[in-house]
Amino acid sequence: MARIIVVTSGKGGVGKTTTSAAIAMGLAKRGHKTAVIDFDVGLRNLDLIMGCERRVVYDFVNVINEEATLNQALIRDKNCNLLYILPASQTRDKDALSQEGVGRVLDELKKDFKYIVCDSPAGIEKGAHLAMYFADDAFVVTNPEVSSVRDSDRMLGLLASKSRRAEQNEEPINEFLLLTRYSPDRVKLGEMLSVDDVQDILSLHLLGVIPESKSVLNASNSGMPVILDEKSDAGQAYADIVARYLGEDRPHRFIDDKKGFFRKLFGG
Amino acid sequence: MSLLDYFRISKVGTASVAKERLQILVAHERSSKNQPSYLPQLQKELLAVIQKYVNVGQDAISVSFEQDEEQETLELNIVLPDQK
Numbered sequence: 001m002a003r004i005i006v007v008t009s010g011k012g013g014v015g016k017t018t019t020s021a022a023i024a025m026g027l028a029k030r031g032h033k034t035a036v037i038d039f040d041v042g043l044r045n046l047d048l049i050m051g052c053e054r055r056v057v058y059d060f061v062n063v064i065n066e067e068a069t070l071n072q073a074l075i076r077d078k079n080c081n082l083l084y085i086l087p088a089s090q091t092r093d094k095d096a097l098s099q100e101g102v103g104r105v106l107d108e109l110k111k112d113f114k115y116i117v118c119d120s121p122a123g124i125e126k127g128a129h130l131a132m133y134f135a136d137d138a139f140v141v142t143n144p145e146v147s148s149v150r151d152s153d154r155m156l157g158l159l160a161s162k163s164r165r166a167e168q169n170e171e172p173i174n175e176f177l178l179l180t181r182y183s184p185d186r187v188k189l190g191e192m193l194s195v196d197d198v199q200d201i202l203s204l205h206l207l208g209v210i211p212e213s214k215s216v217l218n219a220s221n222s223g224m225p226v227i228l229d230e231k232s233d234a235g236q237a238y239a240d241i242v243a244r245y246l247g248e249d250r251p252h253r254f255i256d257d258k259k260g261f262f263r264k265l266f267g268g
Numbered sequence: 269m270s271l272l273d274y275f276r277i278s279k280v281g282t283a284s285v286a287k288e289r290l291q292i293l294v295a296h297e298r299s300s301k302n303q304p305s306y307l308p309q310l311q312k313e314l315l316a317v318i319q320k321y322v323n324v325g326q327d328a329i330s331v332s333f334e335q336d337e338e339q340e341t342l343e344l345n346i347v348l349p350d351q352k
Contacts, residue, residue, distance in 0.1 A: 145286075146286050146289065146290055149290055149294075150290065150293060150294065150297075153294050153297065153298070154297070157298070157301050187283070189281055190281020190282070190283050190284065191281050191282060191283060192283055193283050193286055193287060193290075194283070197283065197286075197287045200287070200291075201287070201290050201291060201294055
């Protein structure tokens with residue numbers, strides 16, 4: 001049975017697209033046929049993070065409007081043949097996505113894919129609403145920062161009331177916390193909210209912590225999901241998250257300050 | 269923490285302030301989220317009806333909604349002007 005995962009946050013710039021690209025690649029690398037959809041109509045960017053921006057011919061809106069078939073629009077990833085990308089349209093028409101149309105495309109994808117990852121736009125407008133509406137699982141991407149935590153709480157309220165599962169009185173969406181851009185040394189200094197602080201407020205199941213890492217920008221610069229950088233801390237953190245999501249029991253890493261003695265002594 | 273930090277004037281981290289502010293805000297927003305969406309409109313229309321008969325100001329009426337496990341309570345409070 002296919003599962004639909006929404007990657008959401010409310011606030012922009014917290015790492016939704018980075019996370020969508022990484023977990024979609026992670027699921028596909030582990031042998032599950034996965035599609036990742038960009039719901040940010042007008043501000044398409046997932047293609048750039050996945051490194052397939054020059055191969056976009058048709059997009060999500062073309063499929064909804066039946067100007068192209070799903071197979072024509074899906075782009076097969078260059079690194080993993082079980083991963084497909086459905087890019088967003090660059091149209092400025094806000095109403096390009098319809099609930100009926102999105103539902104139809106998702107139903108068609110469900111026949112062929114194990115996981116469908118929906119990369120939500122920021123905000124609570126139509127694109128964000130439709131990205132989460134059909135979801136089975138929600139990855140709530142949060143930074144340890146006041147505005148991000150507040151917006152995540154708002155999104156949790158919407159997931160619980162404005163989704164298909166809520167409207168049809170089905171089992172609620174499974175919600176998971178992904179804490180990104182985490183700096184253990186700043187937490188230790190009392191300068192940043194800790195994992196426990198954020199969990200106290202949001203009371204969500206923690207799927208993983210992604211440390212603040214240079215590898216994330218390196219990955220987006222080169223159009224390779226950061227999970228492929230297996231030596232990097234962020235890449236490993238995403239690999240852990242995928243494993244935990246698939247039911248593996250992995251201890252949490254990157255939460256504590258692991259700096260060496262000398263670096264601690266002299267800072268930096 | 270670097271060695272140099274030990275010589276700095278001891279400062280309290282701002283994370284605890286952030287947590288406290290968030291806890292208050294989130295609790296407030298969650299309680300108002302459960303309110304029925306018709307509440308502001310209801311308040312406006314009630315005020316209009318009352319103003320037809322009594323000369324009261326904009327803030328003479330307050331509507332509050334409370335919810336516990338057993339029941340939902342809609343509380344309506346109207347302050348009438350002093351009789352002269």
